[in-house]
Each structure stands twice: as structure tokens, then as C-alpha cells.
Amino acid sequence: MTRNNEKNNVWMTTKRIETLVDGIFAIAMTLIVLSIDLPVINGQVTDPVIWQYISNLSQQLFIYAFSFILLASFWKAHHQQFFFIKRFDSNLIWLNVIWLMFIALVPFSTNFVSTYGSHLPAMLFFNLNMLFIGIFYILNWTYIYRKNYFIKEISFEQLNMMRKMNLVLPITALIAIVITFISPTLSPFSYFLIFILKRSFKRGLI
Amino acid sequence: MTRNNEKNNVWMTTKRIETLVDGIFAIAMTLIVLSIDLPVINGQVTDPVIWQYISNLSQQLFIYAFSFILLASFWKAHHQQFFFIKRFDSNLIWLNVIWLMFIALVPFSTNFVSTYGSHLPAMLFFNLNMLFIGIFYILNWTYIYRKNYFIKEISFEQLNMMRKMNLVLPITALIAIVITFISPTLSPFSYFLIFILKRSFKRGLI
């Protein structure tokens, strides 16, 4: 069974799935710009009315920048992981596809939060989206590790570092979920922890 | 004529059409997220109103996940097929383009079903879209087979397996079409047969 399976899988290369991953990230990162609404101005269009709109825009621009940078950090982590993979199989493709499904959902979640972000359910939806991205990334990593698909050149320190790094997003998402119940508007700020935690891990502080 | 044609076709490589295929899949898979409607709330926006919206959202999220995974499975099958192709010609490009035309239609079909999915005509439209994807995939395969464009290294078992696999989608789409006339809402579930049938074929059960 396994041998037969292997024979059927010779066509699978990491390059293939990478093209799809890069494409979906590029599109998702560009589509979130659609979450910024163009003002629909009823009545006379005057400069003060547009200024008023621009000042209201600040929250939407913040959420745009925020989602863009989060997606970029997931893309970066994925590329780092793929550099160390020597093999691929059908199950791993499906784990990646489900992970991508939650990545491609981010433009909707961002739009949702961009419009109703001060309300608990919208923010909770966004944070759960992040949590599932984190969980499927860990499942991905665990599968590669268990199946011994990492290249031999990878060191124990690198594996250990990656294991720690993978925990950062789900932990942060869980903290964000807890904060959502206290203050939905404040909850996105908890994602800044990602950068603080990653930096601390790299410097060996934690 | 054939020789002249061959000379004119030296520029055609599978790599070229692959880039277009990967691009269209990445975009179609990301565009279906637009089929999930952001709530337009008239009157006061309160948490219970948004909760209500999220609970109504479940059907749209199911259809999103469903279309995403179907598209991913078509992409996977296409890549597997292309791994075994040694040559390409103008007719094959056009067969691929028409196939891609039905792939790129999926975000519309998904949106249609996402909005009017409980109604027979919308679900029928979606299922016919899937049927045409399946039919053009078979035409594609048959053309490659007849023209002897598969690489020599491909075994009889692999060809046989691919022939069986290619039948899975059209059969499932036909079953879904029949079920649509009984219950439109239940018809998408018939696509789970794809995974059951493919697994059975691989294990040699059928």
C-alpha cells in the first residue's frame, strides 16, 4: 500500500503547492483593500464632508494595515517551513488546502471587522479565523515532523525554534479571544504580541 | 502539414499553460470568498443582530468551504495529469482554456447557490457547471491519450487509474443533478462521493 502510494506521488513537488500558496496570498493581501469602503455621500459633496469621511477612515486603514501584515507574517512562516521540506504527500496537500481556506477567508473577516469591529461577534469571528490558521499550521508542521519529511540538514535547534514559533499565533489568538469579551476594539492589539514573542524566542529570552 | 504544425509548436511548453492554470485557480479560489455577503443591517446595529447574522452565515460558509475544496481537488488532478505529459499542441491549449472557462465560472455559480441555494434552478446551475468541468477534463485526457502525448515512463496501471479517476467527477455531478430534483439543499452532499470513490479506486476496492 505505502509503496504503491509513493509511486503515485512522484509528481508531487513542493514547487507546485508553493505557486498556489503564493498566488492565494498575493490575492488575499490585495483583496483586503476592498474592505475599505468608498464614501457614499448623499447630498452635496463638499471638502468638509470628505475630510469628515477621511477622519472616519482611520479605523478601516488601521485594520487594513493590520491584516496585511498578519498575512505577510503567515506567508513568511510558510516559506521558511517549505525550505526545510524534502517530501510531500496527498494528506499534506489537503492540510495545506484547509489552511489556505482560512487564509482566503481573511478578506471577509477583515471586511466584517472593518464594518462592525466595535461589536463583539464580528471581532470574535476574526479572532477565530486567526486561531484556525494557527491550529492548521501546527497540524501541518506536526504531520511533516512525524512523517520525517524534513530535510536531514535541519538542526535540532531549528526544529525546536520552529516548534516554539508555531505556538505564537494560536496563543495570541486565544488571548485576543479573551480580550474580545472585555473590549472588542482593543482585542486586535494583542496580535502585537506575535512580534514581541517571536523576537524573544529568537534571542533565547523565553 | 503535421510537420509544419510541429515546427510552429516548438514554443509550447507545459510550463506556460501551468502558470496560467495556477493563476486562475488561485484567483478563483480566493474570489469565492466574495460569495459570502457582509450583512447590510438596517436599523440599529446591536450584538444580537450580528449574532443572528452569523448563525445565518453557516450555510454560506459551508458552500465557501465546499467550493474551495472542490476547486483544490481539480487543481490537484490537473497537476497530476501534467506531470505525465511530454508534449502539447494548439488543440490541447484550447481544450484547457475551455476547461478553465468553467473553472473561472465557479465563483459565480458559488455565489448563485450561496444566495438562492434552496431553490432548484440555482443548484442545477452549479451542478451543471461541475458536470462540464468533468466532461472537458475527460476530453482533455482522451486527447492526450489518443495523440500519445503521455511520457513513456507512465505505466499501464497509472493510465488505468487515471481513466477511472476521471469518471468520478462527472458521475458525482450527474448524481447531484438527480438529487437536485428531489432536494436542492441535499444535492451538494453527493460530492462527498468524490473522496469515497477516489479512495476506493486507490485501494482497488472497485
Next chain:
Amino acid sequence: MTRNNEKNNVWMTTKRIETLVDGIFAIAMTLIVLSIDLPVINGQVTDPVIWQYISNLSQQLFIYAFSFILLASFWKAHHQQFFFIKRFDSNLIWLNVIWLMFIALVPFSTNFVSTYGSHLPAMLFFNLNMLFIGIFYILNWTYIYRKNYFIKEISFEQLNMMRKMNLVLPITALIAIVITFISPTLSPFSYFLIFILKRSFKRGLI
């Protein structure tokens, strides 16, 4: 001056512009699906109402398929051309960018015609878009030819064939423009001439 220019242009490879071209084509081909309008049904949603909508949909689906196949044929021609190019310069990039600008305009033209296609101005806009795509493609080709950027291996017959082929689109677009003034609805059918003319050229009938 020329030498200095050449030295500054070593970084330019056809691969680079190809990635952008492939990306823009994949996106434009997928975006035209947005020209198909989802029905906005006021009043009760019943099966007969949706059937009515689907029968009205036929024109929009025809225009979708039509634009998709036209774009695919431009993409194919571009790839064929690039296979024979050995060098590239800054002017050529700009000629390509302007050509791409008219390619990326196709989803709008398609949407315009899809909504107001029975009216002369909308159809004229679409046909002018096609005419400009054809003109800039010829300018592109002429520049490459004059600057001697084609590979040595290209034969006189191939150059001659390409020169003839390049005339097909502008001629067809001009015919379509004339027909628009007689019957806007019939004018898109003139593009079927593209395939008839190309086939005749290939077989040496014209």
C-alpha cells in the same frame, strides 16, 4: 548613449515581464466572471422567477465565454511571440505595459457590453478596446523586428506568418466596428473571423 543604455538594461529579461503578463491575464480572465450579475430579486423568490433569470442570463454567459476565449487567444499569441525574443529594452517594456493596460480594461468593457450590449455606444467601446489591443500588439512586434531582437533561429516563414497573424485582430475589430453601426448585437460574431482567418493563414489558403 546606446552602450550606456545597454549596460543599464542587463537586468531586463523576458522572464520578468512574462510573470507580470501571465498574472494580469489570469486575473483579467477570472475577473470577467464578475460581469455576470447575480439576480436581485424583489418580492418573493420562487423557482419560476429564478428560471426566468437564468434564461435572461444566456446573453451574459455568451459574452463571458466570448471575452474569456478572446483573452486566451491574446495570451497564446503573446507567449508565441516571446519565445522568439532574445533581447528586451526599456521601450519594449513600456509598449508591453500599454498593451497590458488595454488587456486589463477588458473586464470593464465586458461588463459594459454585458449590461448595455444591445446599445451602439457600449458595443463600440468594446470593439475599440479590441482594436487598441491589436494596434499595440503590432507596434510591439514592429519594434522587436526593427531592433533585431528576434532570435537568429527564427525563419523567414515564421516571421512572415507572424506578420500576417498580427493583422487578424485589428482587421476583425474594424469589421466589428462597422457592423456595430448596423447591428450592435451582431457585431461580436465578427470575432469568429479570427479563428477562420488564422486557420486559413496556417493552411496557406490566404
Next chain:
Amino acid sequence: MTRNNEKNNVWMTTKRIETLVDGIFAIAMTLIVLSIDLPVINGQVTDPVIWQYISNLSQQLFIYAFSFILLASFWKAHHQQFFFIKRFDSNLIWLNVIWLMFIALVPFSTNFVSTYGSHLPAMLFFNLNMLFIGIFYILNWTYIYRKNYFIKEISFEQLNMMRKMNLVLPITALIAIVITFISPTLSPFSYFLIFILKRSFKRGLI
């Protein structure tokens, strides 16, 4: 610390970030077409009404062409820069991501200006978007220069030329911002300076 960092960064290649950059540019350049509004015609649809719409369309088409060409010029500059880079690190990825964030914002800015372009605040928003693209490009370049990441083969003249070229966009954006306060409608024309200035630099006139 630095050595450890280097070891962790072996997986970073310029090819990776290039795929993302090319993808985001292709999508942003194609999405700006959505800034051209399809006419919503209330009352009877007649040819004169559509002609009227097309004549009003000229400003939106100008802004579309204008943004498309600006984005193409940024893409070209980025590719030129990357040709000369031999190494990459995590900070440089983040500088690129923030730069891309302002690139991906261009479809929104274009849409804003396309709808409210005769008003100061909309035009100012667009010009500030351009200014930030220019500033982050310079930060990018400066970082590469300071860290000695350029290839050895790069000449002093080339470095000097690139340094001058990088100043063109921010200077032009600043001029456009000043002009916005005098006449918002005229301000985009100042970007033609980009092509005049670049040509002058290349010919050594300035």
C-alpha cells in the same frame, strides 16, 4: 547573534519575495479597473444617455491609465533593484511588505480620486499614498546599501544613478501635494515629471 541570524536566514532568497511582489502588482494593476464605474441608469436606457456617460467616463479612464502606468513604473524599478541584490534578511522582507502595503492601497486611492478627484482631500490622499511608496522605496534602498547586500559587480555609477532615481518619486509626490492645494484636478499632471526627470538623469543632464 549575527551568525545565528544568518543561519536562520539561509532559506530567504530574492526569488521568493519576487513572486509575492509580482503577484501583488499584477492584481493591483488589474483591480484598478474596478475604479471605473459602470453607469447606473435610472429611467429609459437610450443611446444618447450612454454617449453622455461615455463622455463623462474620460476622466475615470485617464485616472485608470495614469495609475496603471505609475504602478508599472514602480514594478520596473523594483525589478531593477532586485537584480543587483545578493542577500536578503528579515528586516528587508518587512520593509518590502510595508512598501507593498502602500502599493496594494493604490486601487483604493485610485477609486477615491476617480470618484471625488476634483476635491482636495481625495487628491491629497492619493498623493500621500505616492509619497509613502517613494519613502519606503528609499528606506529599502538605503538598508540594502548600508548592509552591503548589493552584488560586487554593481558599479559606482549604477549606485549613484539609482540613488538619484529613487528621489524622483518622493520629489514629484511633494510637488503634486503642493499643487493639490492650488488645483486638485491639475495635480496628477505633475507625475509626468517622473518621466522627464528620469530621462534627464539618464542622459546626465542633471
